[in-house]
Amino acid sequence: MQPGPRQYPADYPVPTQHVYLFATCLVDLFVPQAGLDSVRLLEREGLQVHYPRGQSCCGQPAYSSGNPEQARAVARAQLGLFGEPWPVIVPSGSCAGMMRHHWPALFEDDPVDGPRARELAGRVYELAEFLVCVMGCDFSAGAVAGQRDETVVLHTSCGARREMGTRGHGVALLDQLPGVTRVEHQRESECCGFGGTFSLKHPDISGAMVADKVASACATGCERLVSADCGCLLNIGHAAAQRGAPLPVEHMASFLWRRTGGAA
Structure with a gap:
């Protein structure tokens, strides 16, 4: 492409x-x-x-x-x-x-x-x-025949959002994709509670934070949460699965590859 x-x-x-x-x-x-x-x-x-x-x-x-x-x-x-x-x-x-x-x-x-x-x-x-x-990537022409439409939320890790300033880049990529609707939720800017060793040292606080994140994302009716940070994905995905919440998670790279059909 x-x-x-x-x-x-x-x-x-x-x-x-x-x-x-x-x-x-x-x-x-x-x-x-x-x-x-x-x-x-x-x-x-x-x-x-x-x-x-x-x-x-x-x-x-x-x-x-x-x-x-x-x-x-x-x-x-x-x-x-x-x-x-x-x-x-x-x-x-x-x-x-x-x-x-x-x-x-x-x-x-x-x-x-x-x-x-x-x-x-x-x-x-x-x-x-x-x-x-x-690279100036443009995925707007990347529609794949037979793929159903998806509604997703984006999670940007604290480091990505506040140190690297990359939330806008994730938004730009998702918003280019045909058949993908990105929705925002009330707690999008908040930490998911992982924080590396924070989740080990303060499990109760971390658990409450990720519970809020999962509930807020699910309230949008989205079908998937996409993030470019695996620590957050593991934390949110496991918390959602433990609670029986309908919130599959996927890394940004895998989501982009899948939605654009893989090979050019």
Whole structure:
């Protein structure tokens, strides 16, 4: 599928032939289909996707738990894996936010790894952001014969919304899709309660937050919740299933791939 007309903000690059994928540990261990579909979307746009096998975690769990040394060790293990000056695409707004905004701070006083972290952070992009702002993707002609119409709600993680500012990119992609109606709900801007280790340390509060999120989404009559963050998807999806709520969840990459028929 060919991208539409391209208009770049000053800080967005012209597309290159090669990109890296940083798949995140949750994609790797729990939602591999989201990683595969991210690769397929990028390859369909004519890109060669490179996946460094040594990658693991962005270090966010340790960082948000107040353990900067452990976070630094995890992040340092990733710095040498993306040596070519290619964009690093992340199918998670929260992990992309960690890499773009917090890695430079973690290594601020390090004369060796500080410059490496800042250089790498400057070419980190959340998946939807990259598809919209760099590739100029236009899925409006992507109708697939036989697919029924769907009504969906979008969940944007706290990191994606507030650090990366990528809610608008997700909205733009969903609103392009023929046969897809996106509806908003009362608690869309609120945290789902996952928050990494927050859900482990404060399970009662986290449970109440996700219950509110599920109820608010279901009140719209939507058929599906779409998000670009697997932590939120796992939390919301499991909470909905436990409550018997009619709220299937799907990663943005998988939803886009499915709704546009896969191969161009």
